[in-house]
Amino acid sequence: MSAEPDEQGLLAAVTRYERALTANDVAELDALFAGGDATLRADGTAALVGHDHIARFRARRGGAPARWLRRVHVRWISPDDALVVAEADRVDGHGLQTQWWRRQAGVWTVHAAHVSGGPSPARPGAGPDEQEDPATWRVRFAPEPAAAGPLAGLGVAVKDLIAVAGHAIGGGVPAWREQARPEPANAPALQRLLDAGAHVAGIAQTDELAFSLMGVNEHSGTPVNVNAPGRVPGGSTSGPAAAVAAGTADLGLGTDTAGSLRVPGSYCGLHAWRPTHGVVPVDGVLPLAPAFDTVGLLTRDGATLRRAGLELLRQQPTGRAPQALLRSRTLMALATPETALAVEAALAALSVATGIPVRDVEVDPAAPAAWTTAFRTVQAAQAWAAHGAFLSANPDAVSPSVAARFRAGAAVTDEQVGAARQESARVSAWLAQVLQQGWLCLPSTSTPAPRVDSTGEKFELARGGTLQLTTLASQTGVPALNLPWARVGTLPVGLCVLAPRGADADLLDLLRVLGPA
Amino acid sequence: MSAEPDEQGLLAAVTRYERALTANDVAELDALFAGGDATLRADGTAALVGHDHIARFRARRGGAPARWLRRVHVRWISPDDALVVAEADRVDGHGLQTQWWRRQAGVWTVHAAHVSGGPSPARPGAGPDEQEDPATWRVRFAPEPAAAGPLAGLGVAVKDLIAVAGHAIGGGVPAWREQARPEPANAPALQRLLDAGAHVAGIAQTDELAFSLMGVNEHSGTPVNVNAPGRVPGGSTSGPAAAVAAGTADLGLGTDTAGSLRVPGSYCGLHAWRPTHGVVPVDGVLPLAPAFDTVGLLTRDGATLRRAGLELLRQQPTGRAPQALLRSRTLMALATPETALAVEAALAALSVATGIPVRDVEVDPAAPAAWTTAFRTVQAAQAWAAHGAFLSANPDAVSPSVAARFRAGAAVTDEQVGAARQESARVSAWLAQVLQQGWLCLPSTSTPAPRVDSTGEKFELARGGTLQLTTLASQTGVPALNLPWARVGTLPVGLCVLAPRGADADLLDLLRVLGPA
Structure with missing residues (x-):
């Protein structure tokens, strides 16, 4: 008996149990329940007491309904009891x-279990009127004739930062849109989806020039987050996220510079994928900070994200799975305690579903602040380079908080950028080392979505806390997947998985084992 | 931290919790849940994590549905965790x-809870054809016109050992019935029920001359036990028990000499009450062993037993509750381990519902065999005295096993009876002492109902094991209540509560707090 909880052994036992349940391997299930008269299994109206009664029940029932664990909350009672x-x-x-699991002579077995479930309650109709939702949609398209291909039937909400042929890019800023010309062609990233059979459902709103993470836009309003009523949807891919969550689109095509796909994914309870920097073309996309800009996707279910992501990548998985799911206490602690606990439950579920063990890695507690500062320095300089001229000519085009972010870039010196680039190289090298041991799992955001009526200060706090988490991938260019499994109270929050650069297809392939197609 | 589990403290905390739930005392419920972010409450589709989220949920929900715990299974994980x-x-x-309860600084709180439930599944129509069920009913009466009184509308299945005016007593033996005359009047016990508004649903079967506990009768067949298909109903009040369980009667009026109400109550999952010897008149009832014979009741629900029992007693409760629920490891060990565990769960539920603590009492391990032998000696002698003449004249009237029991009485000497009477006085004095500390709780039977197709040997084993439990009340004349709450697998088995002589009304009053009226 050791004093350290044997988390890996416990989760491996839970994985064996889940696999045996799926396969209806009655002998294995029986072996995973403790022998003797005191073992409990409660379900429906009553508890069965005693291993043999439970085994008899199991032999008769002919299997359990297929299931996918979404959150696994582990509470240690003693080193040998969880x-x-x-x-x-x-x-x-x-x-x-x-389940109460107990370890005896090194072997984990279930000593008591309580199972419940049934039809999911009807989803409350919390969404806005489908026809009139200018906070979410800038333009909605008429339904397309049926197409062929792996993405046939899927409607894309295109972030108003990405070219749709015949339409001007609005960038979430009316003054910008007024000066913009209709795009001659679809952005290549969008075209890849359309070539695979998807159609454009419409052009959806964005935060002003994509330089925010909250999903608040003072011109078009704040899109409704149906999965967290009264809360912001997150941004800057706010409109696509709100539309996908509400079911008025199936794919959200957006950009992610500092977290603009992962944050709305986390806040709205959606799957989100930020690709390796450079693997999906950003042509035809309004830039924010080209060193970090990427184009990626939001979906409701994991199977759709895998399918659409592989089309956007035009790659297939290699079948390589990581040796471990890496967890850093330092990174977990960047989220609020309740968010970290929720993300831990999602991580345990991921370990159980994939059979990949969880391992702890050390992260220097001073590192996140350093990489965030370096990121913000380069981002601000590049954002000012991209839009300084427009903002100087149109000083009232954007809200004061966004204007202030851009203006900060005007003051950045070449020396500061150089130092930041050095920090970036250092972090990238360190992370590449870490990712050789496994894929790194961390909270996608530091909290669930703030309330719509939060003060500006509160939004800044949420943004600041979250940037320390999101900029690790942004800074280093590695791919990131948001799994929308965690819940703080009833509010969604995401588990983020980082893979080595270029491992996008294998990262998306993780979704294959995680639920119904 | 002590090494002995603090069962009393734990159950007291569970009681506080149940009462706070009933009263929707949100402050108390919040206090009984551990503070902090790690506390879990799972219900419906998801888990809430963190004390404050749980408290917010509780503040909004406006109370939980009223409930009555029937079985409380306690599993000790450590002295401070259950x-x-x-x-x-x-x-x-x-x-x-x-619920995972943990004790910290002497205070028990819930650290994790999982709640489920819903509409009870429809009761399978396992009963025999209502019109033709000679194994259960000897005579069925036409529905009576509506009467007035506290028992109005309740149909009585009268054991065929108790006088119903105009009908001969059959005693479960065709040769006996052929020689019997129609009874001139109802037995006074039956008349008390009728005076209170009940009506006779019919005359129901009994084991041969009531000298068995299994409910098997080779002349009329074995009544179907709808609550334990394929199992015997128990006897000798077999027909009334089967009828009440199946819902073709509401009250079973029967006799209990060595357990003939408690055993079918236990096997069929019914409430049963054996009164203090002598408080309910046995006139008009075929005797078996007058030193022990009593007339009492079987019902499905506790409220009906309380109501009808008080009519049969013509008494009202005094309001005196016991200081403790007494448990003896020696008596628990007379049941099979799985039966004892099931009864422990019912006892814990009784403690939680009433707020009365459980305390352990010592019973000499040699005592049960001694009191059972003494009881059987006197019973056999008295049974032979009552029916020896008939059985000598009609040697083939009853089955060989019952005949052997009677014949054993012919060999009992006056000296043996005298010694047995001395043992009886000794046990009665000892038990009276014990019952000053509280009411004694023990398994009603040593096992659930045996299979209908068991060998005679197996039936004898079940009878022998159960007699050690049932003859304690029979021997000493104290009242006994069977609570049908325990389950071994899906099979019912009863928790028996013994009160001091004459405390019947208070014992029945226990049922007041235990469920809906």
Whole structure:
């Protein structure tokens, strides 16, 4: 008996259990339940007591409904005792399960279990009127005739930063749009989706020139976040996220410089993918900070993200899985304690579903502040380079807080940029080393979505905390996947998985085992 | 931290929790949940994490459905950690709850909870054809016109050992019935029920001359036990028990000499009450062993037993509750381990519902065998005295096993009876002492109902094991209540509560707090 909890052994046992359940491997399930008369299994109206009664029940029932764990809450009672509370999606609705696992002679078995579940409650109709939603949509297109291809039938909400042939890019700023010309062609990233059979559902709103993470736009309004009523949707890919969450689009095509896909994914409870910097073309996309700009996707379910992501990449997975899921206490602590706990539950579920163990890695506690500062320096300088001329000519075009961010870039010296670039190289080298040991898992945001009526100060706080988490991938160019599994109270928050540069297809392939197609 | 589990403290905390839930005392519920971000509450589709989220949920929900715990399974993880799995009846169906309680600085709080429940599943139509069920009913009466009184509308299944005016007593033996005359009047016990508004649903079967506990009768067949398909109903009040369980009667009026109400109550999952010897008149009832014979009741629900029992007693409760619920490891060990565990869960539920603590009492391990032998000696002698003449004249009237029991009485000497009477006085004095400390709780039977196709040997084993439990009340004349809350697998088994002589009304009053009226 050691004093350190044997998390890896416990999660491996839970994985064995889940796989045996899926396969209806009754012998394995029986072996994973403790022998003797005191073992409990409660379900429906009553508890069965005693291993043999439970085994008899199991032999008769002919299998359990297929399920996918979404959150696995582990509470250590002693080094040899843990309570595992898991939330699952099931083919027939939802499931909840509480198990008391005990380790004896090195072997983990279940001593008590409580299983419940059933049809999922109807989704409340919290969305805005489909026809009139200018906070989410700038333009909505008429339904397209049926196309062929792997993405046939899927409607794309295109962020108003990405070229749609025949339409001007609005960039979330009316003064910008007035001066813009209709685009001659679709952006190549969009064209890849359309070539695979998807169609454009419409052009959806963005935060002003993409330089925000909250999803608040004083010109068009704040899109409704149906998965967190009364909360912001996150941004800057705010309109596509709101539309996908509400079901008025299937794919959100957006950009991510400092977290503009991952943050709305986290706040709206969506799957999101920021690709390796450079692997998806950014032509036809309004730049913010080219050193970090990427084009990626938002979806409701993981299977759709995998399918559409592979089309956008035009690559196939190699089948390489990581040796471990890496967790850093330092990075977890950048989120609020309740967010970190929620993300831990999602990480445990990911480990159980994939069978990949969780391992801890050390991160220098001073590092996140350093890489965030370096990132912000380069971002501000590049943003000013991209839009300084427009903002100087149109000083009232954007709201004061966004204007202030741009103006900060005007003051950045070449020396500061040089130092920041050095820091960036250092972090990239360090992270590449870390990612050889496994894929790094961290909170996508430091909190769930703030309230719509938060003060500007509160929004800045949420942005500042989250940037320390999001800029690690931005800074180093590695791909990032947001899994929308965690919940703080009822509010969604995401688990972010970082893979080595170029491993996008394998990262998306993780979604293959995580739920129904 | 002590090495002995603080069962009393834990159950007291569970009681506080249940009462606060009933009263929707949100402040108390919040206090009983551990503070901090790690506390879990899972229900429906998801887990809430963190004390404050749980408190906010609780503040909004406006109370939980009323519920009555039926079984509380306690599993000790450490002296300071327990898993409490409770099964409940709810006004809206059924409920299940798993809680991890932890003691810190002497205070028990919930660190994780999983709640589930909903409408109870429809009862499978397992009963025999209502019109033709000679194994259960000897005679069925036409529905009576509506009467007035507290028992109005309740149909009585009268054991065929108790006088119904105009009908001969059959005693479960065709040769006996052929020689019997129609009874001139109802037995006074039956008349008390009729005076209170009940009506006779019919005359129901009994084991041969009531000298068995299994509910098997080779002349009329074995009544179907709808609550344990394929199992015997228990006897000798077999027909009334089967009828009440199936819903073709509301009250079973029967006799209990060595357990003939408690055993079918336990096997069929019914409430049963054996009164203090002598408080309910046995006139008009075929005797078996007058030193022990009593007339009492079987019902489905506790409220009906309380109501009808007080009519049969013609008494009202005094309001005196016991100081403790007494448990003896020696008596628990007379049941099979899985039965004892099931009964422990029912006992914990009784403690939680009433707020009365559980205390352990010592019982000499040699005592049960001694009191059982003494009881059987006197019973056999008295049974032979009552029916020896008939059985000598009709040697083939009853089955060989019952005949052997009677014949054993012919060989009992006056000296043996005298020694047995001395043992009886000794046990009665000892038990009276014990019952000053509280009411004694023990398994009603040593196992759930045996299979209908068991060998005679197996039936004898079940009878022998159970007699050690049932003859304690029979021997000493104290009242006994069977609470049908325990389950071994899906099979019912009863928790028996013994009160001091004459405390019947208070014992029945226990049922007041235990469920819906």
